[in-house]
Amino acid sequence: MASNFSFPPLTPEQIAEALHTYGLAPTANLRAEDIANPQPDLLPAVISNFLATVVDPTGADDLDRQLGFDALASLDNPEHYAEGIRVLRLHKRANAFLESIQFPGFTLRDLLRPDPRRLVLVLSALINFLYYRDEKLALLQPIIHEFPNLDERCMELKAKLAEHQKAIADHELAAQMDEPMVQQLEAEVNSLKQKLVEYNKKQLALRAKATAINDKKEETCRKVISESDFELMKLAQENSKLLSKIVQSPEKLQRALEEKKTARGELKNAEKIAMQSVQEKTATLEIYSKAYEKLSKHSSKIQALQEQVTATKALEKEVKARKAKISDESVEIVALDTKTIEWHGKVREMEERVKAKEKERDQIVADENQKLAALRSEVEWKLKCLEPRERKVEETIAKATILCAEVDSTRTDAAEELRLIYAKFQKIGHAFTCYKDNFKTFLEQVDEVSKETLETLDCQAVEPLDTSATLSIEKENSCGPAP
Numbered sequence: 001m002a003s004n005f006s007f008p009p010l011t012p013e014q015i016a017e018a019l020h021t022y023g024l025a026p027t028a029n030l031r032a033e034d035i036a037n038p039q040p041d042l043l044p045a046v047i048s049n050f051l052a053t054v055v056d057p058t059g060a061d062d063l064d065r066q067l068g069f070d071a072l073a074s075l076d077n078p079e080h081y082a083e084g085i086r087v088l089r090l091h092k093r094a095n096a097f098l099e100s101i102q103f104p105g106f107t108l109r110d111l112l113r114p115d116p117r118r119l120v121l122v123l124s125a126l127i128n129f130l131y132y133r134d135e136k137l138a139l140l141q142p143i144i145h146e147f148p149n150l151d152e153r154c155m156e157l158k159a160k161l162a163e164h165q166k167a168i169a170d171h172e173l174a175a176q177m178d179e180p181m182v183q184q185l186e187a188e189v190n191s192l193k194q195k196l197v198e199y200n201k202k203q204l205a206l207r208a209k210a211t212a213i214n215d216k217k218e219e220t221c222r223k224v225i226s227e228s229d230f231e232l233m234k235l236a237q238e239n240s241k242l243l244s245k246i247v248q249s250p251e252k253l254q255r256a257l258e259e260k261k262t263a264r265g266e267l268k269n270a271e272k273i274a275m276q277s278v279q280e281k282t283a284t285l286e287i288y289s290k291a292y293e294k295l296s297k298h299s300s301k302i303q304a305l306q307e308q309v310t311a312t313k314a315l316e317k318e319v320k321a322r323k324a325k326i327s328d329e330s331v332e333i334v335a336l337d338t339k340t341i342e343w344h345g346k347v348r349e350m351e352e353r354v355k356a357k358e359k360e361r362d363q364i365v366a367d368e369n370q371k372l373a374a375l376r377s378e379v380e381w382k383l384k385c386l387e388p389r390e391r392k393v394e395e396t397i398a399k400a401t402i403l404c405a406e407v408d409s410t411r412t413d414a415a416e417e418l419r420l421i422y423a424k425f426q427k428i429g430h431a432f433t434c435y436k437d438n439f440k441t442f443l444e445q446v447d448e449v450s451k452e453t454l455e456t457l458d459c460q461a462v463e464p465l466d467t468s469a470t471l472s473i474e475k476e477n478s479c480g481p482a483p
Contacts, residue, residue, distance in 0.1 A: 010120070015035050022053075035119065044112075055097055101125060161336050164336070206291060224277065228274070
C-alpha cells in the first residue's frame with residue numbers, strides 16, 4: 001500500500017481473508033461468495049465489530065446504552081424502537097468514521113440493503129484503513145523502541161505503588177490499633193506531668209521551710225552559746241570577786257553567799273529554760289528529719305515518675321519517627337504518582353502526536369486527491385485536444401513515409417549518376433595526366449630552342465628568323481598542344 005491513504009477496491013477473496021485476519025468477520029466460515037452475494041446483516045455486523053475493536057475499544061460510546069428520560073417520555077412504546085435506535089446509532093458512527101477517511105455518501109440503504117458493488121467499496125475502505133494504520137504503526141515503532149520495556153516499568157511502578165499503599169495501610173491500621181494506648185499514655189503522661197509540677201512546688205516549699213528551720217536552729221544555737229559564755233564569764237568574775245572578798249567580814253560573806261545562792265538559783269532556772277529550749281529544738285529536728293525522710297520518699301517517687309516521663313517521651317519520639325517514616329513513604333508515593341502522571345502525559349503526548357500525524361495525513365490525502373482529480377481532468381482535456389493533433393501527425397507520418405520512399409529512389413538514382421560521373425572524371429583525369437606529361441616535354445623542347453636562339457644572338461647571327469615560324473611557335477606556346 002502506498003504511503004498516502006487511498007481505498008482501491010479489493011476482490012471478495014482479499015476482503016474475506018482480511019476480515020478473518022483482523023478478526024472482523026461476523027462468522028468463522030465467512031467466504032468470498034458471502035461478500036459477492038451479501039446478506040442484510042453482514043455489513044452491520046462487520047461495522048459494529050470494526051467500531052468495537054478499532055475505533056472505540058473501551059466501549060465508551062456503546063450502541064446499546066439506555067435512553068434518557070426525555071427521549072423515553074417522547075415515545076409511546078420505547079421497546080418497539082430499540083433495534084431502530086441501535087441501527088441509527090450504528091449508521092451515525094459509521095458515517096462519521098467513513099467521512100473522516102474521505103469516503104462520503106454512506107446511507108442507510110448501504111447499511112441495511114447493501115448493493116454488492118457498494119458493499120465491496122465500503123469493506124475495501126475499511127480494510128485499506130487497517131492496512132494504512134498498520135503501516136503508520138510500523139513507522140512509529142522506532143519511536144516506541146526509544147522507550148523499551150515501558151509496560152514492564154509501568155508494572156513494576158504499579159507493584160511498588162501497591163506495596164507502599166499496603167505498607168501505608170498497615171501503618172495506619174497499627175496506628176489506629178495503638179491509638180487508644182497512645183491516648184491512654186498521653187492522659188497518664190499529662191496527669192504525671194501535673195503531679196510532677198505539684199510535687200516540685202511542694203518540694204520547693206519544703207526546701208524553703210527546711211532552710212528557714214536550719215537558719216533558726218543556727219541562730220538559737222549561737223544565742224544559747226553566747227549567753228552561756230556570757231554567764232560563765234560573769235560567774236568567773238563573781239568567783240574572782242568572792243575570792244578577793246573572803247578575807248572581809250562574815251556579814252559581808254554571808255550576804256555574798258546569799259547573793260550567790262540566788263544567782264545559782266537563777267542559773268539553774270536559766271539552765272532549765274535552756275534544756276527545755278534544747279528539747280524543743282531536738283523535737284523540731286526530729287520533725288525535720290521525718291519531713292526529710294518523707295521528702296526523700298517523695299523525691300524517689302518523683303524520680304520514678306520522671307523515668308516514666310522519659311519512657312513516654314521515648315515512646316513519643318518513636319511515634320514521631322514512625323510518623324516521619326510514614327510521611328517519607330507518602331513523599332515517595334507522591335513521587336511515584338508524579339512519575340506515573342509523567343508517563344501518562346508522555347503516552348497522551350504520543351497519542352496526540354499520532355492524532356496530529358493522522359490529521360496531517362488526512363489533509364495531505366485530501367490535497368493529493370484534489371490535485372489528482374485536477375490532474376485527471378486536465379489530462380482528459382489534453383487528450384481530447386491531442387486527438388486532432390494525433391490525426392495530423394499520422395497524416396504527416398504517412399506523407400513522410402512516401403517522401404522517404406521517394407528520397408530512397410532518388411538517392412539510388414543519384415548514386416548511379418555519381419558512379420557514372422566518377423568514371424568520367426577518372427577518364428578526364430587520366431587524359432589530363434597524359435596531356436600534362438606531353439606539355440612538360442614540349443616545354444623542355446621550347447627551353448632548348450630558346451637556348452639555341454640566345455646562343456645565336458650572342459654570336460651575332462645575321463640570319464633573321466622567319467617570322468612565320470616564330471609566330472607559329474608563339475601560338476603553340478600560348479595555346480598548347482591538343483589533347
